[in-house]
Each structure stands twice: as C-alpha cells, then as structure tokens.
Amino acid sequence: MTNYFSNDFLWGASSSAFQIEGAWNEDGKGKTVADYNAFLKSDVQADTTVASDFYHHYKEDILLMKELGLKAYRFSISWARIIPDGDGEVNQQGIDFYNKVIDFLLENDITPLVTLYHFDLPFALVDKYNGWESRDCAYAFERYAKTCFEAFGDRVTYWQVHNEQNLMARVNIRMNMYDVPAEQAEKVRAQMDYHMFLAHALATNACRDILPDAQIGPAVSSTMTYPHSNRPEDVWAARMNDNFKTNYALEMYCFGEYPGYYQAYLKKCGIYPETKPEDEAILKASKPDYLAVNYYRTLVASYLPADEAHPVGTKVNDIDFDLYGYFKMEKNENLVVTDYGIQVDPTGLRLLLNDYYEKYRLPMIITENGLGTGDQLTEDGKIHDDYRIDYLKDHIAAGNDAIADGVELFGYSPWSFTDLLSSRQGFAKRYGLVYIDRDDFDLKELRRIRKDSFYWYQDVIRNNGLD
Numbered sequence: 345m346t347n348y349f350s351n352d353f354l355w356g357a358s359s360s361a362f363q364i365e366g367a368w369n370e371d372g373k374g375k376t377v378a379d380y381n382a383f384l385k386s387d388v389q390a391d392t393t394v395a396s397d398f399y400h401h402y403k404e405d406i407l408l409m410k411e412l413g414l415k416a417y418r419f420s421i422s423w424a425r426i427i428p429d430g431d432g433e434v435n436q437q438g439i440d441f442y443n444k445v446i447d448f449l450l451e452n453d454i455t456p457l458v459t460l461y462h463f464d465l466p467f468a469l470v471d472k473y474n475g476w477e478s479r480d481c482a483y484a485f486e487r488y489a490k491t492c493f494e495a496f497g498d499r500v501t502y503w504q505v506h507n508e509q510n511l512m513a514r515v516n517i518r519m520n521m522y523d524v525p526a527e528q529a530e531k532v533r534a535q536m537d538y539h540m541f542l543a544h545a546l547a548t549n550a551c552r553d554i555l556p557d558a559q560i561g562p563a564v565s566s567t568m569t570y571p572h573s574n575r576p577e578d579v580w581a582a583r584m585n586d587n588f589k590t591n592y593a594l595e596m597y598c599f600g601e602y603p604g605y606y607q608a609y610l611k612k613c614g615i616y617p618e619t620k621p622e623d624e625a626i627l628k629a630s631k632p633d634y635l636a637v638n639y640y641r642t643l644v645a646s647y648l649p650a651d652e653a654h655p656v657g658t659k660v661n662d663i664d665f666d667l668y669g670y671f672k673m674e675k676n677e678n679l680v681v682t683d684y685g686i687q688v689d690p691t692g693l694r695l696l697l698n699d700y701y702e703k704y705r706l707p708m709i710i711t712e713n714g715l716g717t718g719d720q721l722t723e724d725g726k727i728h729d730d731y732r733i734d735y736l737k738d739h740i741a742a743g744n745d746a747i748a749d750g751v752e753l754f755g756y757s758p759w760s761f762t763d764l765l766s767s768r769q770g771f772a773k774r775y776g777l778v779y780i781d782r783d784d785f786d787l788k789e790l791r792r793i794r795k796d797s798f799y800w801y802q803d804v805i806r807n808n809g810l811d
Contacts, residue, residue: 345741345744345810345811346748347744347807347808347809347810348744348747348748348809349744349747349808349809350754351808352754353415353754353755353756353808353809354415354416354455354457354709354754354755354756354757355413355414355415355416355755355756355757355804355805355808356414356415356416356417356418356455356457356755356756356757357409357412357414357417357418357757357758357759357760357761357777358417358418358419358711358712358757358758358759358760358761359398359417359418359419359420359759359760359761359762359764360419360420360459360462360463360464360507360764361419361420361421361422361425361462361464362376362378362379362382362392362395362422362462362463362464362765363395363396363760363764363765363766363767364395364396364397364398364419364760364762364764364765365392365395365396365397365398365399365422365425366392366393366394366395366396366397366398366399366400367394367397367399367400368391368392368393370399371425371435371437371438371441372425372428372435372437372438373422373424373425373428373435373438374424374425374427374428374429374430374466374467374468375424375466375467375468376422376423376424376464376465376466376467377463377464377465377466377467377470377475377517377518377520378392378463378464378518378767379391379392379464379467380467380520381517381518381767382765382767384517385770388770388784389769389770389771389772389784390765390770390771390782390783390784390785391765392765394782394787394790395764395765396762396763396764396765396780396790397790398762399441401790401792402444402445402448403448404792405761405762405778405792406445406448406449406452406454407452408761408778408792408794409449409452409454409761410452410453410454411802412777412798412801412802412805413802413805413806414454414761414805415453415454415455415755415805416454416455416456416457416502416755416757417449417454417455417456417457417757417761418457418458418459418504418636418711418757419445419456419457419458419459420458420459420460420461420462420464420507421442421458421459421460421492422438422464423460423461423464423465423466423485423488424464424466424467424468425438425441425442426438426439426442426488426491426492426495427466427484427487427488427491428466428468429466429468429469429472430465430466430468430469430472430481430484430488431469431472431480431483431484431487431488432468434491439495442495442496443495443496446496446499446500447499450499455501455502456499456500456502457502457503457504457709457711457755457757458492458496458500458502458503458504459503459504459505459506459507459563459711460485460488460489460492460503460504460505460506460547461485461505461506461507462507463507463508463512463518463767465481465520467520469481469484470520474520475519475520475536476519476535476536476537476539476540476543477532477535477536477539478539479539479542479620481539481543482539482540482542482543482546483546485543485546485547486543486546486547486550489505489546489547489550489551490547490550490554493550493551493554493555493558494554497551497554497555497558500558501557501558501559502558502559502560502709503551503558503559503560503561504560504561504562504563504636504711505543505544505547505548505560505561505562505563506540506543506544506562506563507563507638508563508564508565508638509537509540509541509544509562509564509593510564510565510589510590510592510593511565511589511663512540513533513536513537513540514589514662514663514665515662515663516529516662519533519536521533521536530613530615530657530659531614531615533615534610534615534616534617535617535618537617538617538618538619539617541593541596541597541627542623542626542627544562544597544630545600545626545627545629545630546626546630547560548560548630548632549626549629549630559633559634560632560633561597561632561633561634561635561636561706562593562594562597562632562635562636563636563637563638563711563712564590564593564594564635564636564637564638565589565590565638566590566637566638566639566696566700567585567586567589567590567591567643567696568586568642568643568689568692568693568695568696568699569582569583569585569586569642569643569644569645569671570582570642570643570644570645570676571644571645571646572644572645572646572674573646575647577646577647578645578646578647580647581645581646581647581648581670581671581672582644582645582671584605584645584667584670584671585643585645585670585671585673587603587605587606588606588609588667588670588671591603591703592605592606594635594700594703594704596627597630597631597632598631598632598704598706599628599631600624600627600628600629600630600631601624601627601628609657612656612657613656613657632706633706633707634706634707634708634709634754635700635704635706635707635708635709636708636709636710636711637696637697637700637708637709637710637711638710638711638712638713638759639692639693639696639710639712639713639739640686640712640713640714641686641687641688641689641692642676642679642687642689642692643664643673643676644673644674644675644676645671645672645673645674646671646672646674647670647671647672648666648667648668648669648670648671648672649668649669650668650669651668654668655668655669656668656669656670657669661673675687676689682715682716682717683717683718684716684717684769684773686715686716688715688735688738690738690739690741690742691742693710693713693739693742693743693746694742694743694745694746694749697742697743697746697749697751697753698746698749698750698751701746701750701751701752706752707752707753707754708751708752708753708754709753709754709755709756709757710743710753710755710756710757711755711757712757712758712759713736713739713756713757713758713759714732714735714736714758714759714760714775715731715732715735715736715775716766716769716773716774716775717731717732717773717774718772718773718774719763719774719779719795721779721781721793725793726793726795726796727779727793727794727795727796728795728796729795729796729797730796732795732797733796733797733800736758736797736800736801737800737810740756740804740809740810741810743756744809744810758777758801759775760775760776760777761776761777761778762776762777762778762779762780762792763775763776763778763779763780764776764780770784771783771784772784776795777794777795777797777798777801778792778793778794778795778798779792779793779794779795780792781793
C-alpha cells in the first residue's frame with residue numbers, strides 16, 4: 345500500500361475532561377451537567393469522582409504518550425474548572441492545572457489540541473439560565489473562551505470550540521432538558537442549538553482577535569447514511585438524515601446560516617429560534633479554519649411518510665431518531681456489528697472525508713475514531729485487543745485512501761488514549777490504548793497497562809503510517 349501521510353502528519357489520541365480527570369469538585373471546580381448526569385447513575389456505574397484520575401496522574405499519562413510516540417494529544421478543558429459557576433470568578437487553580445498539563449505536553453514534544461466544551465456545561469448555568477436556552481449562556485461561553493485564549497494561547501495553536509454539538513443537541517440529558525414538557529421540547533431544543541451556534545461564532549471571532557495565528561474549528565459527530573434501497577425516496581431520505589443530523593451544523597459553521605431545507609423544517613414545525621439582527625454578521629464572520637471529524641459508523645435510512653397520526657416533523661427516539669416526512673433508520677445487513685451495536689464501516693470514513701472536502705474545502709483532522717468493548721485483563725496482566733487493532737488499521741487505511749483521493753487530512757487521534765468513563769456504560773465499555781485497572785465500583789490501584797494496540801499504534805507512528 346502506498347503511504348500518503350505527510351511527514352508532519354499529527355498522529356495523536358483523544359479524551360475529554362469529565363471522562364478522565366476525576367477530581368470533580370477539587371481545587372475549586374464547580375459541578376457540571378456531566379457530573380450531575382453521572383451521579384444520577386452512580387448506583388449502577390462509575391461516576392466522575394475519580395474516572396481515570398488523570399487529574400492526579402497527568403504526568404504518568406503524558407510520559408506514556410511520549411513512549412507511544414504521540415505527536416498530538418486532543419483533550420478538553422472543563423469550563424467549570426476555569427469558571428466554577430460558569431460566568432463568575434475565574435478559578436486560578438483551574439488555570440494552574442491546565443498550564444501544567446500543556447507545559448508537560450510541550451516538554452515532551454506533544455502538540456496540545458484543545459477542545460473548549462465537551463458535554464460539561466457548568467450546572468450553575470442550568471439553575472441560572474436553563475443553560476443554552478438563554479442567550480446569556482452564549483455570552484458566558486464567550487467570556488470563558490477568551491479566558492482560555494488569554495491563559496493558554498501562547499502555547500496552544502489548535503482549538504476546537506464545541507465537541508459534537510450536532511449530537512449533543514439530540515440528547516436530552518446533555519442539554520439539561522430534564523423537565524421540559526414534551527410539547528415544548530423541540531422548540532426549546534432548537535433555541536438551545538441556535539445559542540450554541542452563536543457561542544461558537546463568538547468564540548471563533550474572539551480567537552481571531554486574540555490569537556491571529558491560531559487555528560480554530562468545530563468537532564462534529566459525522567454522519568454518512570446509505571439509502572435502504574435504490575428507490576428515489578430512500579436515496580432522498582438518506583441524504584436528509586445526513587442533513588438533519590450533521591450537515592445543517594456544518595452549513596451553519598461554514599456559511600453562517602441554516603440551509604434552506606432546515607429553515608423550512610423549523611418554520612413548518614413552528615420551532616424557529618429567536619434571533620437578533622446583529623447575529624448574521626457574527627455568524628458569517630466565523631468560518632472555521634479546519635474541521636475536526638469524529639467518526640464511528642454509518643447509518644441506513646428509508647423514506648418515512650407522514651400520516652394523520654404522525655404529521656411532518658414528528659420524531660421518534662433521540663440520537664438516531666426517525667423523522668416522519670423524512671427518514672427512518674434501518675439495519676445494514678452487510679456490516680459487522682460490535683457488542684454495543686455499532687456497525688463497523690471503514691469505507692464509510694473514506695466516503696465521508698471526500699464528501700466533506702468536496703463541500704467545504706477545509707483541511708480536516710480525525711479527532712475521534714475507536715472501538716468500545718469489554719476488554720479482558722489476562723492472568724499475566726495483559727490486554728490482547730486484536731479486534732481494536734483491526735478496527736484502527738482499517739480506518740487508518742481509509743484515511744490514507746482519502747488523502748490519495750485529494751482530501752487534505754492532517755491528523756488522526758483515535759478515541760481514546762486511556763480507558764475512560766463511558767457516559768452510558770461506565771468502565772464496562774473501554775476504548776483506550778492504555779487499560780485503566782479499575783472497575784465501576786472497585787478503584788483497585790488505577791494501574792496503567794499498555795494494551796497490544798498500544799504497541800501496534802507505536803509502530804504505526806514510528807513508520808508514519810501502515811506498512
């Protein structure tokens with residue numbers, strides 16, 4: 345296989361603050377929506393009290409990154425560690441912690457890729473504003489972003505603003521929509537989503553003012569959908585599933601307005617968000633420098649006609665929702681399915697990268713891609729995860745093919761570096777190249793154990809790609 349990865353390709357790995365740090369209330373940090381949701385399930389799985397304990401093990405973990413050969417590490421900053429109540433006093437201890445992490449990464453020749461917001465809104469903003477439903481939350485985020493740019497921007501070049509806003513907006517608990525009446529839910533959701541777009545634009549424009557040499561963009565949960573058949577209705581349904589779950593967001597990020605199909609949907613359903621005249625200039629000025637792409641799977645859709653009982657716009661489910669008048673999710677019988685129901689499709693990654701590059705002509709980095717499953721520690725203390733190696737190998741090959749197709753791909757950061765707290769499955773579901781020796785309710789010694797995939801990826805980085 346011809347290797348198309350450039351010599352300066354950023355081989356990395358990823359994580360997020362609430363899933364690895366622990367120390368959820370130490371050194372002045374405030375509670376987040378992610379903390380709140382974790383504690384709701386703390387009787388059945390691990391919560392954010394310890395997680396992978398990166399807060400107390402960051403040097404050990406970064407030295408493992410150096411041993412692995414990482415060129416980059418993509419991680420998030422916890423807003424509530426910097427500003428505990430979201431819009432009040434800045435917590436210097438939080439600034440100090442991330443300064444230590446960034447400095448130690450650079451000391452070990454690892455480029456920090458920083459995400460500002462990864463599912464962990466300060467919970468005080470839920471009490472104060474109902475979170476993103478209020479425009480004030482967008483301004484609070486702008487202030488937080490500016491604080492980070494000023495504190496860390498002398499050493500951080502690559503920024504992602506929101507992680508997977510397009511997915512987050514579909515999950516009620518991540519949007520703190522705990523008590524919203526069903527008949528109001530979609531209008532509230534649309535307003536929250538819009539304010540997050542406004543916050544993204546405000547932060548992007550602030551970054552350009554404060555750090556003119558920095559690179560900034562969104563991290564999206566990517567969607568590639570195949571039609572269930574070659575019927576024209578199913579082909580259209582597949583396209584609309586991509587549009588409603590990802591492309592509408594990319595259009596807003598890149599062009600500063602909702603595309604026509606999405607405007608029509610919002611208006612038809614009576615849920616178009618409140619905006620202000622000055623927003624147009626803010627949104628249109630904030631085109632990203634690059635796209636960060638999170639990819640795990642593909643989907644299949646068929647056309648779902650509306651009927652008397654289900655008018656156009658009626659939704660069923662949340663993450664992979666069906667939408668009457670548009671699309672219905674179907675199973676792809678041609679793909680292998682993981683233990684957690686994910687259909688593995690590396691070819692879909694190649695198709696998606698080509699699709700995004702043709703539409704937006706922006707450089708891209710893959711910031712999440714990985715296999716989550718229940719790894720087993722052997723009696724001699726090892727993790728043999730050939731299944732993960734196969735998954736990563738096939739997806740890296742797809743990225744290589746996409747570069748050959750003409751896509752400008754400058755980095756790959758699998759999810760995740762260490763095992764971490766899964767929002768839905770705790771420590772039963774593991775993604776890491778490094779095993780964290782703990783269970784949901786037994787912390788043990790939190791030993792870091794290199795998996796077989798660690799050594800395999802070490803060779804990939806050393807060779808700058810696959811053999």
